[in-house]
Amino acid sequence: MAAVESSVTSPAPGWARRLPIDEKVFLWLVAASVAFMSTFVIAWLFLGSQNVPTDSYRITPEAFSQQVQTFIGKYGGEDGRAHVPPGEDAYMMAGRYIFYPELVLKAGQEYRIWISSMDALHGFSLVGGGQNINLEIAPQHAYGATFTPDKPGEYLIVCNEYCGLGHHGMKGRIIVEEGS
C-alpha cells in the first residue's frame, strides 16, 4: 500500500515519477468512456433523426420583419394564421412578447421555419403535445429549423430565454392539421 500523502505540505521529492497501476487503469477507463461518448455524438450527426439545425443567415430585424410581412401577405388566412403550403419556407418572428404569426402545417410534410428576433434574445421552446425542442433566437440572425410534424394537434411555443419583465407571458402556436 502506498504511503499516505499530504495536501498541506510539500510532497517528497520524486513525486512526479510515481503513478501507480490503479490510477493508470482508472485513467484508461475514463478516457475510453470519453472516446465512446464522443464517437456517439459524431455518429449521431449522420445517423440520428433529430439534430441541431444548421441553417442560419444574418439579417436586420427590419429586413426580417419585411420577410414575415411578405409571407403573411401570401399565406395569411381569415383566422389570422399563416397556412403554409407544403414545400414553402415559413417565417416566424419573436418579439416582446409574442411569436408571430401562428403557423398551420400539414402532418407528414417537411417544412423549414425561419425564426429571428425583433429585439432581445428569445428562446423558442416547443412544449406542447409531449414534444420538447429548444432553440436560442437572436436578433441579427435568422435560424432555420427543418422538420416534419407527424401528429396533428395544437403545439404551444413558449419563450425560455429571459427577455424582459413580460417574459412569462410570451407564447406562440403551431397547428398541425391532418395531411391531405
Place this chain on the structure above:
Amino acid sequence: MAYVQPLPRVAGMREEASRTCSVTGLRVFAGAQALTVANAVAAVLALAVGGLFGLSLGLTRAPSLELLSPDVYYLALTGHGVSALILWPVFFEVAAMVFASSVLLNAPVFSMRIGWSAFGLMVGGALLLEGAILSGDSSVTFTAYPPLVASPLFYVGYLVFAVGALLAIVNFAFSLLSARTTGAHSGSLPLLTYGVAVAAILALFSIASGLVALVPALAYSAGWIGAVEPIVYRGWFWGLGHTLQYVNVVAMVVAWYGIAALAFKAGPVNQKFTRIGFILYLVFTVPVLGHHFLVDPALSTEVKLVGGSLFGFALGVPSLMHGLAVMGGVEATLRKLGPASLFGWLRRVRWGNPGVAALTCSLLLFAIGGWSGTAQTALQLNLISHNTMWIPGHLHGVVVGGMTLAFMGFAYFLVPLLVRRQLWSIRLASVQAYLYGFGLLWMILAMSWAGTVGVPRRTAEISYGGEAPGGWDLPMNLVGVGAALAGTAGFLFILNMVLTLVRGRRTDDPELLVPSAVVA
C-alpha cells in the same frame, strides 16, 4: 499533533506578528489571518443575501404559492445569480488564496496594502451591484444579455469587483514568489496551494473575458454606443461565466482536500495523479464555454461539436480523478489504522462530523450535477434540454450541492482555526450539512423532472393563460419544497457562523477546534 514543523524565521522576510496554529503547526501571520477572515465574512454575507433571494425564487416557482410578483421575481433572480454565483464564491476563493499563499507557505502576505485595496474594491463593487439590483432598474439576470440594459452602475459594479479580484490574484502570485525568494518555502507547492494557483490562473482568463464583454455593455447602457452584437456578447460573457464556474470547481476540489486533510489527516491518493487532474482543468476549461452555444444560430456545427460536446466530455475527466483521489486518500488513511474489509474502513468514519457530512453530500451532489451537465453537452440532447428547468437542476447540483456545500464544510474548520473559537454548535453544523444536502437533492431531482417535461427556466409563472401542458405544476411545487428545505439549512449555516464569530468559546484545544472524523 502538528503536521509540520514551521521553518525558522528567514532573514529578509517582512517582520510581522505571527503565531503557531495549535492544530496544524502552521505559522499564521496576523495580516494573513485578518485578510482571510475579512474575505470569509464578506463571503458568508454574500451567501446570506444570495440564499435569501434563492429561497424566494423557489417559493415563487411553486405554482401553488407564487410568492413574488413577476417584477420582483426577476429582480430577485438577478440578485440571486450575482450574489450566490459570483460574490459568494469569489470572496471565499480570495480567502483561500490568502490562506494558501501565506499560512501554507510559512510566509506573510506579499503586500497587505494590495490585499486590503483588493478587498475594498470587491466590497465596493458588490455594494454597487446589489444597490443597482435593488433599485429595480437592473432586472436583467446575472447574464445581462444585451439588448437588455441594466443601469450603468450595475456594469460599473461588476467591473470594480473584477478589478479588486484581479488585484487579489496579483497579490497571490507575488506572495508565492516572495515565499520562494525569501526562502520561507522551498520544494514543490503543497497540493492545496497548487490547486488554488490553478484556480487563480483560470480566474485571469475569466476576468479578461469579462472586461471584453462588460465594457461595451456599459457603453451601450450609458448610451455611448448604439448596439452590442448579442451573440458576440454571449461569447465573451461565457468566457467570464463558464470559466468562473471552473474557478469555483477547482476551489471546491481544494476544499475537498482541505476537509480531508483536517478531518482525517488524509492527503490525495497520489500526488502526480492529483496534479495531472488540476492541470487538465487548465487545458479543457476555456473551450467548453462553447456548450452555451449548442443551439444558437451563427456558430458552425464543427465549433459546437468540438467546443461544446467533445471538450465538454473531456472536462469531466479531472473531476472524476479528484473524486477518486479524495475518497481514495481517505480510505488509504483509514486503512493504515488496521486491516479492514472492502467497505470496512467506512466504519472508522465519524459520520456526525460536520466536515464529513459536508464532504459526503458535496461529492454525491457534484456527481449528480456533473453527470446531468456532461450528458447535456451532447449536441443532440441539448436541443431537448436547453433553457428548460433541467439546466438549473444541473447547475444547482454542481454549484450549490458541490461547491457551496464544500465551502461550508471547509469553513466549519477554517473559521474556528483562524479566529481560535470553537464552532458555536458542532451538532447543528452536521445536521445543517445533511439537511442542506437532502433539500438540494430533492430540489435538483424536481428541477430535472420539470426540465424533462419542458418547463422553462427563469420564468416568473408558467400558466400561459391556462394553456400550459398538464404535469408542469407538480414538479415545480416540489422544487418549492426542496428550496424551503435547503433555504432553512442555509440559514442554519449563517446562524452558526455568525454565532461562532461573536459567541464561540475561545480555545486552542485541537480537538475542540477541529473535531476528528476518525472513530477512536
